[in-house]
Amino acid sequence: MNPPAPHHARALISYGCLALSMALVGCYVALAKPLVAVLPVFLLAWLRFGIAALAMLHWLRRPVDEPPMTAATRRLVFLESFLGNFLFSLCMLFGVSLTSAVSAGVILAAIPAVVALMSWGFLRERVGPGTWMAALCAVLGIGLLALARAQPAADAQSQAQHAREWLGNLLVFAAVLCESAYAVIGKKLTGALGPRRISALINLWGFALATPMGLYAAWRFDFGTVPAGSWLLLLFYSLAASIWTVWLWMTGLRGVPAARAGVFTVMLPVSAALVGVLVLGESITAMQALALAIALVGVVLATRPP
Numbered sequence: 001m002n003p004p005a006p007h008h009a010r011a012l013i014s015y016g017c018l019a020l021s022m023a024l025v026g027c028y029v030a031l032a033k034p035l036v037a038v039l040p041v042f043l044l045a046w047l048r049f050g051i052a053a054l055a056m057l058h059w060l061r062r063p064v065d066e067p068p069m070t071a072a073t074r075r076l077v078f079l080e081s082f083l084g085n086f087l088f089s090l091c092m093l094f095g096v097s098l099t100s101a102v103s104a105g106v107i108l109a110a111i112p113a114v115v116a117l118m119s120w121g122f123l124r125e126r127v128g129p130g131t132w133m134a135a136l137c138a139v140l141g142i143g144l145l146a147l148a149r150a151q152p153a154a155d156a157q158s159q160a161q162h163a164r165e166w167l168g169n170l171l172v173f174a175a176v177l178c179e180s181a182y183a184v185i186g187k188k189l190t191g192a193l194g195p196r197r198i199s200a201l202i203n204l205w206g207f208a209l210a211t212p213m214g215l216y217a218a219w220r221f222d223f224g225t226v227p228a229g230s231w232l233l234l235l236f237y238s239l240a241a242s243i244w245t246v247w248l249w250m251t252g253l254r255g256v257p258a259a260r261a262g263v264f265t266v267m268l269p270v271s272a273a274l275v276g277v278l279v280l281g282e283s284i285t286a287m288q289a290l291a292l293a294i295a296l297v298g299v300v301l302a303t304r305p306p
Helices: 007-038 042-057 072-099 100-109 111-120 129-148 157-191 195-219 230-251 258-278 286-303
Strands: none
Touching: 007 042, 007 072, 007 230, 007 258, 042 072, 042 195, 042 230, 072 195, 072 230, 072 258, 100 157, 100 258, 111 129, 111 157, 111 258, 129 258, 129 286, 157 230, 157 258, 195 230, 230 258
C-alpha cells in the first residue's frame, strides 16, 4: 500500500485542529453557564481576555520572517477580534443565560451553512456539492439532537419569559453570525500572519474593548462571593477561549478552504451536548445518538479527499 500523499496528511492535521478547536468551544460554552451565575458577563469577558493576555505576551513579537502588517491586515485583525472574539462572547453568554439550551442548539446548527454562504459571497470560494451536503447533515443532525433533548413546556408561561427567550434566541443567532464571520476573516488573516500572532493580537483587542465595562463591573462587584472552584473554571475558560481554540483554528485554516472548515463548527453544539451528558449527568437516547451520527457523517463528507 502506498503511503498517503504529503498534502493529504497535512489536510488531515488541519482537519484535526479544526475539529478540536470547535470541540473546545462547545465545552467552554457549556461550562460558562455556572460562571455566568457568579460573575457579571462584562466582568467575565474582561477577566477572560486579561488572563489570556498575560499568557500570550511572548506571542505578540513579530517573527523575523513575517512582513510588517499592512493597513488592510490591521483592519482585519480588529474585525476578527470585534466580531469573533468580543461580540461572540457577549452574545453567547447573554443569549445562553436568557434562552433554553434546546433553542440555542438549534440555532448554533446553522453555523456551517452560514460559513459556506459567507465564503462563497466574500471569498469567492467554490462550494462543492460535498460541502453543501456536509452542511446539510450538520444542520439536520444538530437540529434533531436539540429536538430530541426538548423538555415538555410548562402549562403556562409568562409574557416576560417569552420575551426573554425571544431575546436570547436573537442573541444566539447574532453569535452564529459572529462565529461565521470569524471563520471567513480568519482565512484571509492566515495568509499574512502566523496563528500565534493572530491569537495574541485579537485577544489584546478583545481586552481593550472589554476594559471600560469590565472595570465598571469590577468596581461594583464583591469578589469574595466567588467560590474557589469558579476561579479554576475561569482559568480553563480563559485559556481555552482565547488561546487554545484560536491557535488550533488558525492553524487548521492555513490548509483548508473556509467553506469546508466551516463544517467543523458542527463540533461546537455536539461537544456542548456531550458535556451535558458526561459532566452534567444527563442521559442520552437513541434519537440523540442518531443525531450525533448524522452530524459526524457531515464531517466525513467534508474531509474526504476529492
